[in-house]
Amino acid sequence: MSTLADQYFIKALDQYPYSLEEAIENLGYALSQNGEHSGANYLMGKLHQEQMNDFSKAETYYLKALAGNQDDLNVCMAYIHLLIVIKEFDKAQNLIAYANKIKGVDLSKTYSFQALIHESQRDYEQALVLFKKARFEAYNEECMTHINNEIKRVKMKRKYVEKADDKKRE
Secondary structure, three states: OOOHHHHHHHHHHHHOOOOHHHHHHHHHHHHHHOOOOHHHHHHHHHHHHHOOOOHHHHHHHHHHHHHHOOOOHHHHHHHHHHHHHOOOHHHHHHHHHHHOOOOOOOHHHHHHHHHHHHHHOOOHHHHHHHHHHHHHOOOOHHHHHHHHHHHHHHHHHHHHHHHHHHHHHO
């Protein structure tokens, strides 16, 4: 049987991101019933990251969610993405290594995250290697298309950077 916190969380999940006011209200109710509710903390973190660009609060909520359920892949993936955005690459790599040990992890996502880290550090060759590994782990057309687009984007970026570097040398 689900708890009251679960019921409010499910309502918030249904409303996010289309009715932010109602989602926030239901998340508030869920967290007032159970401040450690992993799902509610995850969704609150996602809301702060995606809608409010408040990365500090998002990180706080993700950490609470992980404290409640260390093996929640949704939380791990969202938190890894946040860590990459805020350029906390070492933390992101550690969380990727942990997530890779969780049963059911989508390796195409973790390889893609590793590729994004390398791309952010301007290591385009390693980023391409990792995106190609991600492609081998993709098991649906949407994922495959996304990864192929990422590969094209990194190749174009690499060419652009090479041209810019050549102009600097002149």
